[in-house]
Amino acid sequence: MAKLVNVKFLKPHPAYAYFAGDTGKINADKAAKLIKDGYIMIAPDKDDIENPLPEDLPARDILFENGFDTVEKVKKAGESILDISGIGKGTLKQLETYLETDNEQ
Numbered sequence: 001m002a003k004l005v006n007v008k009f010l011k012p013h014p015a016y017a018y019f020a021g022d023t024g025k026i027n028a029d030k031a032a033k034l035i036k037d038g039y040i041m042i043a044p045d046k047d048d049i050e051n052p053l054p055e056d057l058p059a060r061d062i063l064f065e066n067g068f069d070t071v072e073k074v075k076k077a078g079e080s081i082l083d084i085s086g087i088g089k090g091t092l093k094q095l096e097t098y099l100e101t102d103n104e105q
Helices: 028-036 060-065 071-083 089-104
Strands: 004-009 023-027 040-042
Touching: 004 028, 023 028, 028 040, 071 089
Parallel strands: none
Antiparallel strands: 004 023, 004 040
């Protein structure tokens, strides 16, 4: 049986039913060419990674699933966080309040 690897698609490929941002498992033998051509990147298994963001951070899991693994990255993203599915203006306001309070400590 061929080894499967966890991947994240950076753009759709006609031979796969994945969109940009989707994750899945593909044959390790095919992964090298897809990486070289810019379609995928190797992604660690979500079960193997512990979310390092503070547990009380609003939208913690959504942020982590979208590549934010430090509070500093969240701060730098600013309003571009609104581009993430599941985060709206209310959540952005909660994040801003959280980050302002966090800075005072």
